[in-house]
Structure formats: C-alpha cells, structure tokens
Amino acid sequence: MKLLQLSFKNINSLKGEHHVDFTQSPFVQNNLFAITGPTGSGKTSLLDAISLELFNQVPRLGKLSTTEVIKKGAILTRNQTDAYAQVTYSCESGIFASRWEISTARTGNLRDYEMRIISVKEDKTLDLKKSEIPNHNEKLIGLNYEQFIKSVVLAQGEFAKFLQVNKKERGALLEKITGTGIYRQLGQLAYRKYGELEKQIQNQKEKIN
Numbered sequence: 001m002k003l004l005q006l007s008f009k010n011i012n013s014l015k016g017e018h019h020v021d022f023t024q025s026p027f028v029q030n031n032l033f034a035i036t037g038p039t040g041s042g043k044t045s046l047l048d049a050i051s052l053e054l055f056n057q058v059p060r061l062g063k064l065s066t067t068e069v070i071k072k073g074a075i076l077t078r079n080q081t082d083a084y085a086q087v088t089y090s091c092e093s094g095i096f097a098s099r100w101e102i103s104t105a106r107t108g109n110l111r112d113y114e115m116r117i118i119s120v121k122e123d124k125t126l127d128l129k130k131s132e133i134p135n136h137n138e139k140l141i142g143l144n145y146e147q148f149i150k151s152v153v154l155a156q157g158e159f160a161k162f163l164q165v166n167k168k169e170r171g172a173l174l175e176k177i178t179g180t181g182i183y184r185q186l187g188q189l190a191y192r193k194y195g196e197l198e199k200q201i202q203n204q205k206e207k208i209n
Contacts, residue, residue, distance in 0.1 A: 003087060004022055006019070006088075009082070009083055012048060013040060013045055015077045044060075051145070053099055066111070082102065091140050095120040096119060096120060099118070100113060
C-alpha cells in the first residue's frame with residue numbers, strides 16, 4: 001500500500017478543509033518524514049483521519065458510531081455541522097479512494113455516518129455496504145486495523161506497544177509490511193527438500209550395504 005492523497009474537513013481540532021498530496025514535493029524526495037508540531041496542533045488528527053476513512057476506527061476511541069461521535073464529542077470539530085475524511089492509496093489491485101463522512105440534518109441531529117470506496121481508474125463506487133468497507137480495505141492493503149496502526153500510522157504512545165508485543169507477533173507484522181515472508185517460506189521449503197534428499201541418500205546407502 002502507498003498513500004497518494006489525504007483530504008479531510010472538520011476533523012478534531014483541524015477546522016475547515018485540508019489536503020495533503022503525497023505525490024508532490026517534499027514527499028516524493030523523501031521516503032521517511034516526520035509529523036511535528038506543538039501539542040494541539042493537529043498531528044494526531046492527521047493520523048485519525050487516515051485510520052477513520054479506512055477502518056472507521058481511531059486509536060483513542062476504537063470503533064465509531066454516530067452515537068459515539070455525539071457522546072464523546074470526538075472527530076467532528078466543535079460547532080461544525082459536517083465532516084469528511086478521504087484517503088487515496090495504491091495497492092496491487094489498483095488505486096482506490098476510501099471515504100468516511102458525517103453531516104447534520106435539518107432537524108439539527110447528526111445523520112448516521114457513511115463510508116464508501118471508489119475505484120479511481122474506473123471512477124466507480126464499489127457496491128459495498130458501509131459495514132463491509134473496513135474489511136474490504138483490509139483485503140486491499142493487506143493489513144488489518146491493528147497491524148495498520150502499529151506500522152503505517154504509529155500514533156503517539158503506540159510505538160511502545162509495538163516494541164512490547166511478543167517476538168512472534170512483531171516478526172509476523174514486520175514480514176507482512178516488508179514482504180519478506182516469502183523468504184521464510186523458501187526456507188521452510190528448502191528444509192523439507194533437504195529432509196527428502198537426506199532420506200533418499202540414506203535409502204541408497206542401505207541398498208549399497
């Protein structure tokens with residue numbers, strides 16, 4: 001998975017519309033960059049927007065519903081009536097835009113949130129229920145929510161959790177991120193092949209004897 005663009009409006013402390021284009025300078029010149037700024041400047045809001053539009057979850061709040069947005073006063077910027085977050089990413093299956101949005105009805109009540117995935121090249125919205133969007137994004141990017149949070153958008157405080165997970169879980173996550181799991185599989189195949197050849201040699205030795 002490669003992030004291409006991020007757009008959002010009225011997410012947490014970041015009022016109004018904002019756009020980040022990862023295909024432009026300075027991102028294209030650097031494989032690694034840091035999000036810095038004082039407390040309350042919106043660093044976490046950027047990460048929330050990415051995880052929200054893909055999985056309808058954010059690290060501090062878990063899965064979200066309209067009730068949770070109202071109850072916790074989270075995500076939607078204070079005194080604003082609507083919000084959205086959309087990320088465009090490329091993966092082996094193509095280029096997709098995943099979107100999360102919420103708005104206020106004429107009655108003053110928040111409507112239920114909406115989610116959708118758009119196939120960019122086909123300019124077509126996939127025929128999926130909003131409850132199916134997180135799982136479909138998981139299949140497309142090859143990472144589930146927990147793996148995504150621990151690797152792609154390692155939010156404040158999550159790095160310690162990544163270091164503290166057991167060696168097996170951390171190794172499996174790193175394999176999936178880097179795509180090096182194939183080498184473990186090759187090693188297993190080579191070991192089995194070695195065992196088969198060793199057995200054949202032993203059988204030949206017994207025949208000769």
